[in-house]
Amino acid sequence: xxxxxxxxxxxxxxxxxxxxxxxxxxxxxxxxxxxxxxxxxxxxxxxxxxxxxxxxxxxxxxxxxxxxxxxxxxxxxxxxxxxxxxxxxxxxxxxxxxxxxxxxxxxxxxxxxxxxxxxxxxxxxxxxxxxxxxxxxxxxxxxxxxxxxxxxxxxxxxxxxxxxxxxxxxxxxxxxxxxxxxxxxxxxxxxxxxxxxxxxxxxxxxxxxxxxxxxxxxxxxxxxxxxxxxxxxxxxxxxxxxxxxxxxxxxxxxxxxxx
Numbered sequence: 159x160x161x162x163x164x165x166x167x168x169x170x171x172x173x174x175x176x177x178x179x180x181x182x183x184x185x186x187x188x189x190x191x192x193x194x195x196x197x198x199x200x201x202x203x204x205x206x207x208x209x210x211x212x213x214x215x216x217x218x219x220x221x222x223x224x225x226x227x228x229x230x231x232x233x234x235x236x237x238x239x240x241x242x243x244x245x246x247x248x249x250x251x252x253x254x255x256x257x258x259x260x261x262x263x264x265x266x267x268x269x270x271x272x273x274x275x276x277x278x279x280x281x282x283x284x285x286x287x288x289x290x291x292x293x294x295x296x297x298x299x300x301x302x303x304x305x306x307x308x309x310x311x312x313x314x315x316x317x318x319x320x321x322x323x324x325x326x327x328x329x330x331x332x333x334x335x336x337x338x339x340x341x342x343x344x345x346x347x348x349x350x351x352x353x354x355x356x357x358x359x360x361x362x363x364x365x366x367x368x369x370x371x372x373x374x375x376x377x378x379x380x381x382x383x384x385x386x387x388x389x390x391x392x393x394x395x396x397x398x399x400x401x402x403x404x405x406x407x408x409x410x411x412x413x414x415x416x417x
Contacts, residue, residue: 159334164204167338171345174198174232181207181223186284186300189230193288193296199234202341208302221302225309227337230300231344242351243294245392247271247285248360249351250299253343254281255363257336263327266365268318269385269394273303274365278321280304301340305331354390361388371396373406381406 161178168176175198182188182205189203205228208221221228231250235243251271258265258273258280266274273281284300304310304322311320323331350356367385373396374380383396383404393405 159204159206159337161204163334164337167334168341171338171341172200173341174201176202176204178204179206181205181209183209184300185228185230186286186298189232189298189300190286190288193232193234193298197232197296199232199236199296200345201232202229203232204229204337222309225304225306227301227303227305227333227340229337230298231341233297233299233348235294235297238352240294243287243297245351245356246297246299247283248392249347249356250283250285250301250344251281252347252356252360252363253340254283254301254303256343256347257339258323260339261327261331261336263323265363267360267363268365269388270392272318275321275323275326277365278319278326280321280323280326303336305333305336357388357390357392360392364388375406 159178161176164178165176177188177192185203185205185208192201192203205221207223208228233246248271251267251273254273255265255267258275263275265280266277268274268279271283272279281301281303286298286300287294288296288298304320305324307322307324310322310325347356347359364385364387370382370384372380372382381396381404383398386395386397386403389395389405393407395403395405397403
């Protein structure tokens, strides 16, 4: 998909601007540089291939040419969104789930923002912020989705079982149509970001609800508990073995079922 094709498909969506590349290192890196150079709100960097894409926790995200969706959206916090910036990554996951749901799939969110199909990762999201002093100037929301079977990396490169839309549905998916639907869903949920309806939707997509899981936070002792839902700020609510509840904030958290 080239820039002309993308612009035509998104022509009726109020975006800031668009840059599309046949190949780039990382769309997030490109978007971070563009944001500091004054890119308007809702500008998008798209790439057919990423040679050094990044995921959460400094993990790599592989994007083979023409097999996936890899793009980054520049979001400049609007009035009233300043205190809701930590919710942006969850907003991206909910938008992806909505788009997949319209296609008859049953996605779940491995908190905070990995999208799963049949408990295998099909989409990763990386949110990074640009700060000016004590204020967030912009948030870069990087989204990578495995569409074709060839997009799934080699097993030894995975830290969680992965899959693709093609593998799960048994059919080809129109990447351009999916891309458009995700952007539209993102705009829809952004309008509801500070509303209870957004947290409710995010909570409904949560994977492993009612199951015991292990939470690992960098530099801290791991915790176990059963997932009970989300707080209004996006924190995960869990119940420990002694029936007390505790919450986990955003951070480098790894969530897996305890076997």
